[in-house]
Amino acid sequence: xxxxxxxxxxxxxxxECFRGDGEIVANPIGTIPMIAGRLARASxxxxxxxxxxxxxxxxxxxxxxxxxxxxxxxxxxYRSMFDVVWSGRRHVVxxxxxxxxxxxxxxxxxxxxxxVPKTQxxxxxxxxxxxxxxxxxxxxxxHSPRVFVESVDVVTGVGWNRALEAGxxxxxxFDLRKVVTNLAVLDFGGPDHRMRLxxxxxxxxxxxxxxxxxxxxARAPEVAESRMPTDEELRLIRELIDPGSxxxxxxxx
Numbered sequence: 284x285x286x287x288x289x290x291x292x293x294x295x296x297x298x299e300c301f302r303g304d305g306e307i308v309a310n311p312i313g314t315i316p317m318i319a320g321r322l323a324r325a326s327x328x329x330x331x332x333x334x335x336x337x338x339x340x341x342x343x344x345x346x347x348x349x350x351x352x353x354x355x356x357x358x359x360x361y362r363s364m365f366d367v368v369w370s371g372r373r374h375v376v377x378x379x380x381x382x383x384x385x386x387x388x389x390x391x392x393x394x395x396x397x398x399v400p401k402t403q404x405x406x407x408x409x410x411x412x413x414x415x416x417x418x419x420x421x422x423x424x425x426h427s428p429r430v431f432v433e434s435v436d437v438v439t440g441v442g443w444n445r446a447l448e449a450g451x452x453x454x455x456x457f458d459l460r461k462v463v464t465n466l467a468v469l470d471f472g473g474p475d476h477r478m479r480l481x482x483x484x485x486x487x488x489x490x491x492x493x494x495x496x497x498x499x500x501a502r503a504p505e506v507a508e509s510r511m512p513t514d515e516e517l518r519l520i521r522e523l524i525d526p527g528s529x530x531x532x533x534x535x536x
Contacts, residue, residue: 287512289465290315290534291520292484293422295512296463297376298323300420304374306330307417308340308359308367311376314533316422317346319376321524326516332356344523368409371456374418379462380404381435382421384477384498386459388414388440397437410439415446418458424534426464428497431478443476465534467492468509473501482509 297319301309304323309331311320317336324331325344332340335353338361342354359367367373381389388410394401413419419440423430438445446457462469462478466487473479479501480492489506512520520530 287517288531288534288536289484289486290530290536291512291517292509293463293465293534294319294322294520294530295516296461296468296482296484296509297420297422298326298516299510300376300461300463301328301331301374304328304331304418306332308332308334308364308373310334310373311422313376313378313422314529315424316376318520318525318530321346322516322519325519325524334359344519346524347527347529368412368416371417373413373416374420374460375409375413376420376422377410377413377440379421379423379430379440381430381432382423382462382478383432383435383442384473384500385442385444385475386421386440386462386471386478387435387438387442387445388421389435389437391437391439393436395436400436407439411441414441414457414459415453416456418460420460421462423462423464426466426492426495428495431496431498431500433498443471447476466495469500472503477501479503480506482507484509485511 293315297316301323309320311317320333321344324333335341338359339355340357340359342356379388390404391406392400392403446454468482469478470481481503493500
């Protein structure tokens with residue numbers, strides 16, 4: 284087995300979030316998630332439709348540059364994307380400035396008063412509609428108590444407790460799956476759908492993840508080590524999907 288970097292381990296863990304999705308739009312937002320979405324399609328989910336990060340669904344394995352030009356499979360402007368979102372045929376990987384034990388996410392603002400925030404972030408974007416209409420996972424490049432908090436300052440993406448409390452359409456299509464970080468993989472299989480530690484990346488132990496989390500973190504009965512990339516997956520990542528190694532600029536080894 285060729286030695287893998289931490290970024291490559293995270294890419295594989297994020298790619299696994301798409302396993303079993305079939306013919307839907309994979310919308311991984313960010314450098315490492317984008318590589319992961321391409322890897323999932325190139326290896327075990329060939330029917331995934333992937334975006335170019337703008338307004339098209341494209342063929343090919345490349346994530347950021349298309350030396351021979353983009354092969355557009357479908358033009359996907361906002362009017363089409365909303366149809367995809369509302370019909371549930373999408374799995375998005377979003378980031379999180381804050382996330383709480385039930386998966387409520389914030390990337391709108393920091394501070395107790397949203398009208399006068401301490402720090403203004405990117406706003407609500409599409410997070411509320413994403414989380415109540417289709418599968419959602421999260422990528423956090425810096426696992427720390429500042430991100431993993433007991434209570435988020437603003438709810439942009441809906442978590443399990445709020446979806447269950449709202450009921451009706453809020454829970455009918457709710458599908459909050461995984462959180463992948465630079466340290467570990469987590470799901471929501473703890474008591475009352477609280478966040479749970481599932482696996483730790485090579486060189487990390489469960490206590491280290493707990494110390495980097497600002498709330499009591501449930502643990503799976505057996506916390507495994509995150510899966511290493513296969514030689515073929517490393518070849519795809521390094522030679523086809525991200526030959527320029529943009530992954531290492533987001534997550535240095």
